[in-house]
Amino acid sequence: MGDMGGMDMNMLDWSKAPQIKKGPGVQMIAPMPMDRTGDPGLGLESVGHRVLVYKDLIALDPNPDPRPPDRAMDIHLTGNMERFIWGFDGWKFSENPPAYSFRAGERVRVTLVNDSMMTHPIHLHGHFFELVHGPVGYLPRKHTVNVMPGGKVSFDFTAEGGDWAFHCHMLYHMHAGMFQVFKVRPVEGAAA
Numbered sequence: 001m002g003d004m005g006g007m008d009m010n011m012l013d014w015s016k017a018p019q020i021k022k023g024p025g026v027q028m029i030a031p032m033p034m035d036r037t038g039d040p041g042l043g044l045e046s047v048g049h050r051v052l053v054y055k056d057l058i059a060l061d062p063n064p065d066p067r068p069p070d071r072a073m074d075i076h077l078t079g080n081m082e083r084f085i086w087g088f089d090g091w092k093f094s095e096n097p098p099a100y101s102f103r104a105g106e107r108v109r110v111t112l113v114n115d116s117m118m119t120h121p122i123h124l125h126g127h128f129f130e131l132v133h134g135p136v137g138y139l140p141r142k143h144t145v146n147v148m149p150g151g152k153v154s155f156d157f158t159a160e161g162g163d164w165a166f167h168c169h170m171l172y173h174m175h176a177g178m179f180q181v182f183k184v185r186p187v188e189g190a191a192a
C-alpha cells in the first residue's frame with residue numbers, strides 16, 4: 001500500500017499541470033513529457049524496415065501564414081483507463097468545460113501533452129495547423145496529429161472565426177469525453 005501510494009503520488013503530480021481539473025477522470029500526469037514526433041508508432045519500433053515519422057515531413061508549398069505565434073498554451077490529454085473516461089485537461093465534454101477561446105486571426109502555439117498510456121489522434125475542424133518542426137516556412141501541415149503516450153506535440157495555427165470541434169479521432173474516446181470546442185471570435189467580441 002505504501003509503495004502503491006508512492007507510485008500514485010509520482011504519477012499524479014498536479015503541480016505539473018495546474019490547469020487540469022482534479023478528479024477521477026485523471027489517472028496520471030506525464031512526469032516528463034517528451035517530443036516523440038521522431039519515434040515510430042507503437043508496435044512499429046522493431047519491424048525491421050524504415051518507418052516514416054512526423055519529423056520526416058516537409059510541406060510541399062510555402063506555409064500560408066509564417067508569423068510566429070502571439071501566445072502559447074498547453075492542452076493535456078487526460079484519462080482513466082479503468083473507468084474508461086477520456087478528456088482534455090481533466091474535463092469530459094459532458095461536464096460542460098469552458099471552451100478554448102481564441103481571437104480571429106491570432107496565431108497560437110498549442111502544445112498537446114499526452115498524460116495517458118495510449119496514442120490519441122487529435123483532430124481540429126476547420127483548420128490546418130503546422131507542426132513545429134521542419135524548415136522555416138515549410139512546416140508540415142495537418143488537421144490531425146497522433147500524440148504518443150507520455151509524448152507532446154506542438155503546432156501553430158491561425159484561428160478562423162467560428163466554433164470548431166476539437167476531439168480525439170478514436171470515436172470511442174470522443175464519445176467517452178475527449179471532445180472540446182475551439183471558440184474563435186472577432187477581436188471586438190473577444191470577451192464574449
Ligand SMILES: [Cu+2]
Pocket residue numbers: 086119120121168169170173174178
Ligand atoms: Cu483517444
